[in-house]
Amino acid sequence: MQIECRNLSYIYGQNTPFEKVALDNINISIESGIITGLIGHTGSGKSTLALLICGLLRPTSGSIFMGGEEVYKAEKINNKKQRGVKKSNRKSSEKMKFKAGIIFQYPEYQLFEETVYKDIAYGPTNMGLSKQEIDAKVREAAEFAGIPENLFEASPFELSGGQRRRAAIAGIIAMDPPILILDEPAAGLDPRGRGEILGGLCEYQKITKKTMIMISHSMEDMAKYADKVHVLKNAESYLYGTVDEIFSKADELKEAGLDVPQITNLFLELDRRGLKVNRNVYNLEKAKDEIVRLLGGNG
Numbered sequence: 001m002q003i004e005c006r007n008l009s010y011i012y013g014q015n016t017p018f019e020k021v022a023l024d025n026i027n028i029s030i031e032s033g034i035i036t037g038l039i040g041h042t043g044s045g046k047s048t049l050a051l052l053i054c055g056l057l058r059p060t061s062g063s064i065f066m067g068g069e070e071v072y073k074a075e076k077i078n079n080k081k082q083r084g085v086k087k088s089n090r091k092s093s094e095k096m097k098f099k100a101g102i103i104f105q106y107p108e109y110q111l112f113e114e115t116v117y118k119d120i121a122y123g124p125t126n127m128g129l130s131k132q133e134i135d136a137k138v139r140e141a142a143e144f145a146g147i148p149e150n151l152f153e154a155s156p157f158e159l160s161g162g163q164r165r166r167a168a169i170a171g172i173i174a175m176d177p178p179i180l181i182l183d184e185p186a187a188g189l190d191p192r193g194r195g196e197i198l199g200g201l202c203e204y205q206k207i208t209k210k211t212m213i214m215i216s217h218s219m220e221d222m223a224k225y226a227d228k229v230h231v232l233k234n235a236e237s238y239l240y241g242t243v244d245e246i247f248s249k250a251d252e253l254k255e256a257g258l259d260v261p262q263i264t265n266l267f268l269e270l271d272r273r274g275l276k277v278n279r280n281v282y283n284l285e286k287a288k289d290e291i292v293r294l295l296g297g298n299g
Contacts, residue, residue: 003053005062023045026045039222046183052072066179099178101181103180103182117152120147127175145170147163180205184215184216219260223283263287
């Protein structure tokens with residue numbers, strides 16, 4: 001499902017001394033069926049944009065389209081039309097319901113039910129599905145997330161930290177939203193755990209062809225998993241392109257308060273020292289290919 005944001009703005013604490021512009025007239029398109037990375041320095045508006053797409057915030061101005069349908073249009077509320085606007089907003093919320101699921105940092109904090117099964121089933125139950133449909137969704141999501149059936153009747157709070165995180169992720173997957181947003185869901189994990197969580201979610205995307213938005217401060221994660229990347233800078237859209245195109249613009253990224261993957265910095269430094277290398281190397285696979293090329297194909 002394609003997402004389009006037109007003239008989208010959001011202001012926290014509007015008309016107060018604490019007013020802060022989080023997004024300023026954003027016009028971006030997020031393609032259907034691919035993994036789109038969303039990067040920017042702290043405070044650039046990444047998480048705010050995710051919350052707007054999920055319907056957890058409403059724009060100060062502008063519109064959001066999903067699959068070509070306008071699901072939310074910001075409207076000025078005045079006394080004469082207040083009832084009509086409220087009714088319109090309710091309809092917009094209904095349109096957005098279940099279209100986008102978001103996995104936050106430390107998603108295990110979202111667990112609250114008595115058993116793992118009930119926690120995973122919470123979303124599908126609220127969607128009004130039959131018991132048979134709920135059971136199928138729970139089992140499929142649990143399998144994707146790596147939750148074995150023998151844990152279904154366990155309390156979520158008896159699980160290990162990694163298992164709790166997987167259970168929480170399964171709860172989002174079980175709702176089968178066409179749009180899945182990852183807001184640093186592997187935060188705090190060691191490299192192995194990070195790879196398992198992000199790798200599993202991206203494999204799920206490849207199988208289901210869902211629209212996935214990945215928010216991360218890790219340029220290595222973007223280089224490894226994303227198909228295309230949006231860069232936000234100071235609440236505005238700054239750069240957009242393929243991973244190749246974005247990471248070839250090291251100077252522009254640094255201007256936005258970001259860096260390139262460590263492996264890219266290595267090849268940039270080799271280039272500065274006079275070695276004729278490809279500057280656009282951003283993962284180990286590309287680095288290996290470039291080293292083999294430099295050695296004359298005798299790797």
